[in-house]
Amino acid sequence: MYKHILIPIDGSSLANSGLEQGLALARELGASVTVLTVYSHFHMPSMETVQLEGVRQVYEHQAKELASSYLSEAAGKASAAGVACATELRESDTPYQVIVDVAMTHNCDLIAMSSHGRGGMAALLLGSQTQKVLAHSTLPVLVYR
Template identity: 45%
Template sequence: MYKRILVPTDGSEITAKAVQTALELAQLAGAELFVIGVKEPFPYSAISEMQPVPPQEFYDAQERIASSRVKAVIEAAGAVKVPCSGHTIEALHPWEAIIEHATNQNCDLIVMASHGRRGVSALLLGSETQKVLTHSTLPVLVVR
């Protein structure tokens, strides 16, 4: 059974379902939970040196948002006595950060949410979950 489970969070309602599933699975398996919040890099523009938000202010806001999301999962895990640790990571491609973090933490399962887009909208919008599924060598549990 799984002993080290990674669950990424973006604070969305669908992600909350994945977090709940990961918590329940961790309880059943006696597993440790790892939570990751991926932060966006600063959107540098080649067109203009004038930015609407200074870089440090942007970084601070991204860290505050990601940290609060990760902290909420850690608190939920604590409430059901599941050992949990969390990290925030800046990445241009969240799916790469998720796979890398799962590998670095020796996780044996990734639990992710899927927004359930199909057809052209899924093709055009892309999906971090789909990219993790495609590129990960670890098992991935997709929650809808």
């Protein structure tokens, strides 16, 4: 059935739950996984950019370090589950697009991800990344809640 599953994570407890469920699915199917995390660019206010340059560098370093720790922990969980795992770290302000692009370029045949399950006006206002992946992906998407 599925041979290569993309599992996007963001470090939240909900994403970790989705990771565990995705790894269990991969183990049952004998599939490999790629675990992806995307962190945002640092946005500087238009004024005082010279003074904030140091803040940008600190942010970028800490964001990469934190995202890398999520991926390292995920790789450890995959190893413990006996699932072949690759990891991917990206920087972007459009995580849903990175998720779709990585799934395609890594020849994944399923995206398994968590959703906060917001509905109604909250979903419209917050713009769920999961909803955007569902709208833009040509691959099947399994959503854990």
